[in-house]
Amino acid sequence: MWDTLVRPIREHLPLWLMLLPVCSAVLVGFVRLAGAAAVRQTMLVNLLLSVALSVWLVVAYEPLKPATSQEEAALLGPLERFQFRDSFAWVGETRSALVERLNRRGERRVIEVPAQWGPNIRFAVGVDGISVWFVALSVLLVSVGSSLREPLRPNADGRMPMAVISTPSVAWLWLQASLVGTFVALDVVLFVACWMSTLLAIAWLMGSGGDSQRHEVVPRLLKTSWWGGWLVTLGLGGLVLVFGWLRTSPNPAVSSLIFSIPELIAGIGQLTVAGENAFLWGTINVWLFWLLVVGFTWPLGLAPLHRPFVEAFASAPRGVALVLAGALLKIGVYGWLRFVAPVFPDLLHQHSDTFTTLVGLSSLLAAALAFGERDWQRRIALATSSSVGLSLIGVMTQMTEGLTGGLLRVLSHGLTAGLLVWLLPRERVGSLFQAAANDDRCFADEFGGLKKTPDPVTLRRRRLVRFALFAWIGLPGLSGFVAEFVTPFGLFQHEFNAAALSLMTSGLIAWMWVRADREPLDWSRELWTRRDNFVVAALVTLNVALGVAPQFVVNRLLPSLMSALPVQSEHSEVR
């Protein structure tokens, strides 16, 4: 039973997580003929299976699993950091080649040797302690986002238009596969392809929903992300080439170009320590560093380059906005963790003071803009921009506390932003104050404020929004608290400016949310469905769980962080 059914799934969980939405998309193509209900059921099954697989992946990941072979241990470290690996030839393949050789007696003989044809680009997937959380967050948010589709309008004959149901479903499945693929990819080309693919899926989803501004804002968002992606492509391509130059293989039949992310990262570190390689690397690495830094940072939506993201978030359907802010925006942070920090530790250390100060200022600017905003969606978008900046600062510190705090903030933000966006009203009437003019149930109280007798659904939603705000602000027992608490310890070791800016930003965001709480949203047209129960219960539970027991996450995260980055243990001596 175990070997037949469970093991094939368990040992290939990332692959299954990528394949499942693809299979579901194909299935949707077939079952759409059977009606809208069949499409919805297919989506539901995909959702349940995906969530189950991602939970299984998190639980099954062994952070302290020893390396299986000595070769692997020598190259990647004593722990098997990347687990559940699968690798298939994609571009290029290993073939047999016939080679003429002279034997001892001087006779010519033709022998058959394996040879690499083309670049060794592989469909390689796997997860480490960092990506496992990004995968889980992505699956969760895509599941939540796809459940948040706007109400469908039936045709004149009272039936649902099939294209309206099945097309976004396929787009959602495509988005899920691409997003998971981005985080589980262990090959440079697969990573870039999946990242670009997520943008196309987002464009498709925004094209089929959202407000009237979407045709203006989607191209801007895509342009920003594509430019970033293009720079990253060049940077990673250059990295592969440089590694090929440095790694001169004695066997000409074996390709010198390595596209595998783990080997690339580990190999660069080992090959560039000294000698001629160090000189060559020192000449080129600056270019590659800046390409990757700009490429991964540009699409993050940091102020003052935040407008494409903020406008897209405000115009997108709620479900898409949720994934956009909660998972898609974090790919840049993931890129920093996966490529910039481990490949260029010295250059990052050299520039980190400037970087952290700039990103700290950016976060503060985004928080100040959110403070001045009156629109809830723009507030969330700007606060997201600020939060992403704070996560990135944590990563830039190259300190255990900063990195852990940054990662925990990514998770916490995904959960809280998800809950907030889920609870937003479907129709954008703005705050209660803005709606008051057309609502005769609102009247001024003696102090000139607005008084309204809220219905139970409004009351419940208002309390839940407050819960999300508390979690975002970082109150004890909730998800945001751990990041708020841990990150400053890393920042103070790194640079005082960054720490001060980070704390000021946290304070301003807290004040902003308190102000926002005084402008409650109008939920008078909203219902409370069973779906709301499930989603809200899941997000609230995860928020509390992360706040109360963060060690579960940290245990899985830390070995990968420690082995990937040159974390200074003697931090007191750094400053």
Added chain:
Amino acid sequence: MDTLRTLLIGTLVGAPLMAYGLSFLEGKLSRRVLLIAAQLMAVAVLLSAIGLLVMSRLWPDSIVGVRLGTWLSLPGFEVTLGARSDDFAFVLTTLTSIVLLLALSAWPQEVSLRWLMLAWFGVTLANVAGNLGQSFVGWTLSAWASSELARKGDKPLRPVWLVQRVSDIAMLAGFGIAWMHLASTLEFSAWTPEAIGSLRPELIESIALCFLLGVIGRCAQLPLSVWLETEQGFAAQSGNSMSKISDVMVGVWNVPDGHEVAERLKADRSNRWHESPEDSVPPTVLAWWLCAAFLPVGIGLLVRLEPLFAAAPHTRLLMVAVGAFTLLMCSANAAAQTNWPRVLSQFAVGQCGFVLIAMGMGSRSKGLLGVSAFLWQSVLIAVLLVANSAIRRQATRLMVVALSFMAAGLCGRHAVADSVWEHARKLFDIPIKVSEESEPVVLGTTETRLWLLVVGAIFLSEFLTGFALFRAWFVSRRESVSRPALNGDRQVRILMGITTLLVLLGSLLARGEWERSDAGFSWTPPRMFGVVPLLPLALAGVVLAWWMYSKPSSLPEKIAAAMGPFARLSRNRFYWDDLYFLLVVHPATVIGEWLVWFEERAFGRGAGSVRNSVASVFGESAEPLSRGSAMIGALTTVGSVAVLAWMLLWLRS
């Protein structure tokens, strides 16, 4: 012994958590049952704390810290949950339990028990914390949960929490810097004078300043006595630039003159002394805030970090200045308040300033003198606030006893004032050379003058305190009894009677001096007349209050008119809230809105106009730049794919 110790410490931490768990049954179980269960747990914690105190006295080595679990563990960074062996922690826990028992005996029906229990758990964590992490968790948790107690129904977040957040952030900054330089450990045990002495002086001052800011916010000291409010207040709605800035803790609604609410209050003579406004914080919640959750926790941290402050003379001087300023302002404010919770709140915050003065002297024994006096007073303030809430007129006799004790100047205050005077005098006696040739002369330094000002502030505040408390009592006697006595009142009365008696006896005995001779123990009563004439000053205030308010007369109005703007200043808390609005809230709001406007203009329209300009220069071929970016996006994608394809082909060749 070990089992007993573990049991007691387990009860100390576990009971609040259990009570919090039980509070989730609110609405399912009867409220009376829940209240009784919470009271039983409070009694259990009280007995445990007393037991631990006794054990630590009888068997000093028997009490060691207990680690109950680990919340977060990173290399070199571990946050554990547990309790440390510290008499002061047990004293604070005892105080919290007593205040909680008092509060539960008259807990308002409309306020949820859940937040109270969570706040209790937070306060306990903060009080018994042995490391920075637990201390911060408890500090933040208790502030948040306690702030939530003030929310009625579905009203928006109270601004009280915001100032607490400022305090949290300052604390976190202090913890961060201290952790980095103090051997990277979160344990308080690393904060030895030797370890602190090895740091650079400016670093010590920075860390101490961060913690002082945290304590100032927590204890509502100036300038953080005001809790930031948004511009959504009634004054802003009516176009008044002076927004509604409420100080929830001290219960003041700062009504601008000329507003209809102010006119209504003035027109109604019964409002001269009235119930707290409908929207203000219930007095029982205030009792919890002032006497358990906010002020004692802040003072507790101050005591815990005493070695740090001892090594930071400049920060201590600032601490003294803040304390004296707050003491004076709050005493003056208390003299113009119109109900008991407001008077007592101002009094409590002012007395907290007194502790800051005592701690600022740099001597642990003198500091603890002030802290001890404050903790005893806290119980009395809690009694009075709960009495006001529960049985009001029926507690008159108790109030007289308690007020007499406070207004007469507690022995502790007397002792601290004497110490301050001695401290100032010593500094004044230090000879200083004006020049190298001249003879040393006694001039006094800036610090000396500051201490003299502090002595003056103590004099004046004592007079104002005596006046304010007795004015409040005289005026409140005119108030009609609004409701008949309830059955629960008897329980409250008994509890308060016992507490007051214990506090009176306890504070008297504790302040006196015990001497041991061959004949046995002897006890010298505390001094009521010292170098500093506090008692006569307080009595002068009492006499003035009696003269003005013992009978209804037009005298107060005449005096207020004679005092001119000072009376209005005092009533409006010296417009401190409005100053806050002008300096902090309003600029922040304006800057935020201006930034949004600028962003829209500069990045939104500006970028569009640049695109149009570029398009007009380059002609039709660049038209897509101005129209939109779809084509550019497509071109970029095609370009990326082409580059990628070329790279792959090149690699293949």
